[in-house]
Amino acid sequence: MADTLPSWTDGETRTAIVDFVERVVDEAGPDYVEPASRVAVFDNDGTLWCEKPMPIQLDFTIRRLGEMADDDASLQSQQPWKAAHENDMDWLGGAMVKHYHGDDGDLKLLMGAITRAFDEVTVEEYDARVTAFFDDADHPTLGRPYRGCGYAPMVDLLRYLEANGFTTYIASGGDRDFMRPVAGELYGVPPERIIGSALGLSYREREGAPDLLYKAAMDFFDDGPEKPVRIWSRIGRRPILSVGNSNGDLPMLAFTGLPDSPALRLLLLHDDGEREFDYVAGAEDILEHARRNDWTVVSMKDDWREVFAPGTA
Amino acid sequence: MADTLPSWTDGETRTAIVDFVERVVDEAGPDYVEPASRVAVFDNDGTLWCEKPMPIQLDFTIRRLGEMADDDASLQSQQPWKAAHENDMDWLGGAMVKHYHGDDGDLKLLMGAITRAFDEVTVEEYDARVTAFFDDADHPTLGRPYRGCGYAPMVDLLRYLEANGFTTYIASGGDRDFMRPVAGELYGVPPERIIGSALGLSYREREGAPDLLYKAAMDFFDDGPEKPVRIWSRIGRRPILSVGNSNGDLPMLAFTGLPDSPALRLLLLHDDGEREFDYVAGAEDILEHARRNDWTVVSMKDDWREVFAPGTA
DSSP states (O other): OTTSSTTBOSSHHHHHHHHHHHHHHOTTSTTOOOGGGOEEEEOOBTTTBOOOSSOHHHHHHHHHHHHHHHHOGGGGGSTTHHHHHTTOHHHHHHHHHHHHTTOOHHHHHHHHHHHHTTTTOBHHHHHHHHHHHHHHOBOTTTSSBGGGOBBHHHHHHHHHHHHTTOEEEEEEEEEHHHHHHHHHHHHOOOGGGEEEEEEEEEEEEETTEEEEEEEEEEEEOOOTTHHHHHHHHHHSSOOSEEEEOSGGGHHHHHHOOOTTSOOEEEEEEEEOTTTSOEEOTTOHHHHHHHHHHTOEEEEHHHHBSOSBOTTOO | OTTSSTTBOSSHHHHHHHHHHHHHHOTTSTTOOOGGGOEEEEOOBTTTBOOOSSOHHHHHHHHHHHHHHHHOGGGGGSTTHHHHHTTOHHHHHHHHHHHHTTOOHHHHHHHHHHHHTTTTOBHHHHHHHHHHHHHHOBOTTTSSBGGGOBBHHHHHHHHHHHHTTOEEEEEEEEEHHHHHHHHHHHHOOOGGGEEEEEEEEEEEEETTEEEEEEEEEEEEOOOTTHHHHHHHHHHSSOOSEEEEOSGGGHHHHHTOOOTTSOOEEEEEEEEOTTTSOEEOTTOHHHHHHHHHHTOEEEEHHHHBSOSBOTTOO
16 A cells, blocks of 8 residues: 555564564465454553643643632642642642652642542533543643644554554553543544543432443553453453553553464654653663563654644644 | 344334334434444343343353362362252252342352352453353253353344444343353354453463453442443443343443433343243333333243244254
8 A cells, every 4th residue: 555654654663564464464374363353452641642741631630620729719728729720830740750759648639639520520521521621722832732642653553454454442541531532533443442541430310310420439540460451351352463652551562462373562662852752761661671572662753754643733 | 124133023112123223324314323323232141142040151150160179179068169069959049049038148158159260260261161161051941052042033133233333232240251252153242342240350471471360359240330330431422222131221221322312222021931931030120110111121922033043952
């Protein structure tokens, strides 16, 4: 195909992807995989869209904390609502920095508030809030809306895999229901193929109308060793291709592959400070593991002709 | 279509189904539903296959307890392994009868053992055990193998819905991974569209080989108000058609339907002691609810031309 992976630079990485796909679809070849088993899983934050300077979902949730403080003045003097209300990024960023230095106090305050931020909200109300957020929220430094922060080469890859009989899923540490309202537009992936972390839900009938409402507690956090668990729970198959970018993706990539079949593990390296960001923090272990095990490292700088789709800024 | 729902008798029930489907696919009509939102969910035990005289999964698990007692003589004197080892159906059936009379002791013993019966078994080993069970286990009274115990009219309905752009899911109180290995052959439904109860899973690497192993604890029991929760978790949409047969399906059927769109709720009534079984125990509440709310009750005796596919005995 002339337009296979158009946002990818010709080179070793692109060749590794195309070779893998051509092998598994070749019915006469030794590496043939039947279509039902062609399952591909993609992490989201830092793999399909930007995760710096902070995960998009964190921005969304901090705005929600700010709204809570607008509605309830008593919260305006309590952290983390105070910081959200005052847009105090130093406090919010400091919570994470302190955590890296062994002081979890502020991060616990923040996470506790985040877990309770959507208590008793219905799944449809949450969907509407997420949709409204993406309607006008911009990335703080890239000069583009958040809905323009998906990586064009990854969208190319999703379409290329699907054109070759793969079923694609997103398997993210981010909240499942935060991704669902926009994953169709950004990635062409429907809600039933979004796997992610989940708040607990409770079923309730109110005046004969049955609703699902979020609890103020996580059901599970879909990261690290939980990723293979949630992939199996949802799909009932092992993936044969997986894409990630951080240590939390290591078990997912390791879990990829069937006996006697080829597997492709792709690890996105953020080495493009000019067009996106340049960092390895949080990816040290998986980079080391990838180098030892011949996993395919994707250089954003060298392997991607474009990072974002034209016209999305 | 000449062969629409061939195992269904012409009559009100069949007409209600066909009318509903024709309305939601009619792009020019007021009840049109886009294909992505045409989600149909089916309970399994007592809806897609027989659940009497005991759920098929219970037979499978009791055989497993018997094997455990074969391997470990110390279990042969302890309930419930003793009963499983001696094929003591009176004790096993009595546990349920006592439960109905307020004495939970034996049922708790049984459920505790069942929860632990696959501790540390990998998901692939479990699949192989389930497959082997269905290779030769027979229904105790119907004179047919368990793999011939799926209802032909429900398979017709699955195909008819899919031919009309619906996506079908099984949403059962039974164990998800017990249904997955056979749901393709019996119902044409692949593993990623099976929703059910789940044992906890843990991810472990053993000599570089990553595995998922069952824990001796449930993750969740997918029945009653948990069914809508698990449907949302997996699909991210409300169904517009649902099929059930017992009180545990009431919230799932109530949760069915979108605002301003039609919904169809089908309740299978087991009133055919000649071809299958005749019982309402465990379905009293939902039958009452169906009658009050105009849900469609399917009479096995009157609405089904055949119960099982020819050639499956």
